[in-house]
Amino acid sequence: MNLRFGGITVLHDVGFEVEPGQIFGLVGPNGAGKTSLFNCISGHYKPSSGSITIDGVEVLGSAPATLARHGLARTFQHPALQLHATVLENVLLGAHGRLPGGPLEWSMRLPRTVRSERALRIEALELLERNGLGWAAKVRADELSHGLHKGVELCRALLMRPKLLLLDEPAAGLPHAEVEQLIETVRRIREDDITVVVVEHHMGLIAALTDRVVVLDHGRTLMEGTAAEAQSDPRVIEAYIGKDAADDAA
Known part of the structure; x- marks a missing residue:
């Protein structure tokens, strides 16, 4: 290359x-x-x-x-998090490609969209627990250290499966x-x-x-x-x- x-x-x-x-x-x-x-x-x-x-x-x-x-998923040397969002919300950003349908269906909040969001939320919480960050799920990202930001970004990448x-x-x-x-x-x-x-x-x-x-x-x-x-x-x-x-x- x-x-x-x-x-x-x-x-x-x-x-x-x-x-x-x-x-x-x-x-x-x-x-x-x-x-x-x-x-x-x-x-x-x-x-x-x-x-x-x-x-x-x-x-x-x-x-x-x-x-x-x-x-393929990746992390970055300087984690790119939404600092005013919670840790859980940041991790869930990694799941956008796994939701069924498209933007219109998501906005209509159809039953399968709601079911998928619920399942992804549970999976994200399990990832945080497995990586020692379960306690931080509801904490805003800007309240965490640089090292913990890396852990959050890793969980976000893993949620992409x-x-x-x-x-x-x-x-x-x-x-x-x-x-x-x-x-x-x-x-x-x-x-x-x-x-x-x-x-x-x-x-x-x-x-x-x-x-x-x-x-x-x-x-x-x-x-x-x-x-x-x-x-x-x-x-x-x-x-x-x-x-x-x-x-x-x-």
């Missing part, structure tokens, strides 16, 4: 394959192109060329709503105890037959979670392998801490 903005190449021939049920990591230093790649996969950017397939279906250039119907979940720096800004809790949460998500791709700087989390990783540097694939192989690869060390520091460490 390639992504260009004007004369600037942001991604150059980046490609990888994620097997169903894997937890796959995208790592690299700042400016490596990780979030740009996520934005291409999730339909927020349109690649200049290449291919993106989900279960063998070409989805390159598809809108986020279309990708959701293919089972994704087959493929993209997590963009889920550990950013979290204290150690919450990172450990996040690791357990992502492992539990995999047990629900959800494939996970995670962008993260926190190498401890990457090492604890992932089956394989791709390392990006300046928009190119630097290497692919296990997290342990990445951590010991001289090219990766150089990309993260600089050539002089890498030479000193050697």
Whole structure:
């Protein structure tokens, strides 16, 4: 896949394959192109060329709503919540694609719409309970910490019932105890037959979670392998801490 903005190449021939049920990591230093790649996969950017397939279906250039119907959901580095809405209301936003009918039917409050809303509300509350946020269901989002915002956004993504979940720096800004809790949460998500791709700087989390990783540097694939192989690869060390520091460490 390639992504260009004007004369600037942001991604150059980046490609990888994620097997169903894997937890796959995208790592690299700042400016490596990780979030740009996520934005291409999730339909927020349109690649200049290449291919993106989900279960063998070409989805390159598809809108986020279309990708959701293919089972893709994502979180963002900076959670995009409705701050004056409650936690439960924010989570329920993830279910709009699961309501039957369309806007006209929803506005008429037909019986099947009401039944679906009731079932989705119960499911959202169960997700919050399972992820330690049941107590916050009726709390406004602006009363919660940044770390809890990430948990709310994750519940919203899970309410979409994704087959493929993209997590963009889920550990950013979290204290150690919450990172450990996040690791357990992502492992539990995999047990629900959800494939996970995670962008993260926190190498401890990457090492604890992932089956394989791709390392990006300046928009190119630097290497692919296990997290342990990445951590010991001289090219990766150089990309993260600089050539002089890498030479000193050697």
